[in-house]
Amino acid sequence: MRLITSFLKKGKGYFLPYAQEVLEEALYLKIWPKTNVWLKYIKTYHLNRANNKVIRLNLIGSGFLRLLYALRVILL
Numbered sequence: 001m002r003l004i005t006s007f008l009k010k011g012k013g014y015f016l017p018y019a020q021e022v023l024e025e026a027l028y029l030k031i032w033p034k035t036n037v038w039l040k041y042i043k044t045y046h047l048n049r050a051n052n053k054v055i056r057l058n059l060i061g062s063g064f065l066r067l068l069y070a071l072r073v074i075l076l
Contacts, residue, residue, distance in 0.1 A: 028073070028076070031075055031076065032069075032072060035065055035068050035069050035072075039065050041054045042061070042065065
């Protein structure tokens with residue numbers, strides 16, 4: 001069963017060799033395309049600035065966006 005799913009035949013490792021491949025950025029942008037934009041908004045947020053794109057800095061929101069960013073690799 002392990003061989004069918006591309007894992008190693010022996011050992012306890014669950015390392016997928018094809019998970020190391022780096023794909024084109026255009027493919028990543030097709031899955032949740034606004035993730036990069038909102039992460040940029042959160043990184044440039046300043047409390048004293050009036051022209052923020054984000055209403056307030058939210059730890060949960062930024063963590064969720066980073067999770068979506070990481071899951072793009074897994075989905076592809």
